[in-house]
Amino acid sequence: MVTIKDIAKELNLSYSTVSLALNASPMVSKTTMRRVKEAAREMGYKPNAMARALVLKRSGIIGIIVPDITNPFFSSVAFGAEQAAHKRGYNLLICNTEWNDELESHHLTLIVEKKIDGLLIASVNKKNHLLEGIIKQDLPLVFISSAYPSARCNFVGIDAEPGGYLVGKHLTDLGHREIAFVGGKFNSFSVQRRYAGFIKALADQKIAFNKEYTLSGEFSIESGYENGIKLLKKFPKVTATMAADDLIAVGMLKAMLERGIRVPQDFSIVGFDDIFIASLPGIELTTVFQEKKLMGELAMNILLDELNSGGDSKREKKSIVLSPRLVIRNTTAPPHSE
Known part of the structure; x- marks a missing residue:
């Protein structure tokens, strides 16, 4: 089995330099890091996770x-994060809260007890007292998609307000005037x-804007279906x-389709995120594109860079804001005229 000592001997480098390079430490130059990683790959080096944990106390x-x-x-966000983690020798623990505050608290407690090396948060109840405690522990932390308002933390995501503006402008440019907004949970900062x-556009x-045209629910197909029926019954003037x-x-x-409402001839719909089903035949949804996988990759690399710098709490936090992009497909058109 190839060891760090073998790589160090082959490259005429010290053990510590090779170890730091394999852990992507900023203390090692990019040239040396590249040499070490190429040699490790050619020699068939496989890191010993248990040994590394003991040495690095991680x-x-x-x-x-x-x-x-x-x-x-x-x-998609989790997939991008996992790929980035594996490239740098780390594993990803996925905690699914199911939009449940109690389960979220359980996972946050578990994270503290398991002494993980860092945490990515794709969405969380900002009022959860456990979260504030984790932030104070100086655990390397990155928020994805939805920033934490009361602390200076790393962030990766789009600025959702321009995304909403793109949708509002697109629909009004088409000539729509009676337009509804169907949200998920309105306590979500990104929503x-x-x-x-949308309102600004x-x-x-x-x-x-008629505020009665604002409906809330869950982030699900079922909730969208229920609100679609409600919209048709209560607000027949709405066209988009x-x-x-x-x-x-x-x-x-x-x-809409089940009730004989033609989309987009009779009614226009715009989504947000551009998930894979949005482009499928029969759906072809107009929506706002987000770099989902890239968000996960960027967030993980920011976190690991901070971790390998020693987790210095005074290190300048990073905020990467990606630009939203409107993708026009087949669910929007000018309002139908009688």
Whole structure:
């Protein structure tokens, strides 16, 4: 079995230099790191996770908290994070909260007890007192998609407000005036930002938004379906809607089609996230694209860079804000004229 000593001897480097390079430490130059990793690969070196944990006093495990791993947005984020972790010799522990505050608290407690090396948070109840405690522990931490408002933390995601604005402008440019907003949970910071951008776009076009056209629910196809039916019954004048995510939009599309409402000829629908089902034949949803997998990769690399710098709490935090992009497909058109 090839060891770090073997690589050090082959490259005429010290044991500590090779060890630091294999752990992507910023204390080693990029040139040396590349030499070490190439040699390790050619020599068939396999890191001993248990030995590394003992030497570095680390578990080699990074946690990620997601509210719904079955939602393609969050599974794509987790996939990107896992790939980035494996490339750097770490494992990912996925904690699925199912949008349940009690289960979320259970996972946060578990994370502290298991002494993981760092934490990614794709969504969490910002009022959870356990979260504030974790932040104070100086555990390397990155928020994904939804920033934490009361602390200076690492963040990766899009600015959701311009994304909402793109949707509002697209629908008003098509000529829609009676437009609804169907959200998931409105205590979600990212949903609040999407909603704010949507409302601003309407205001810029001098269109007064009827607040009764705001519906809330869950981030699911079922919830979108139920709200689609409610919208048709209560607000027949509405000709278009922005859904807070693609699952809600697909549920609304199903409700419309079952009741003989043609999309987009009679009713326009726009989603958010551009998950894989959005582009499928028969759906072809107009939506806002997010770099989901890239978010996970970037977040993991930020976290591991901080971890390998010694987890210095005074280290400058990073915020990477990606640009949203409107993807126009077949669920939006000018309003139908009688």
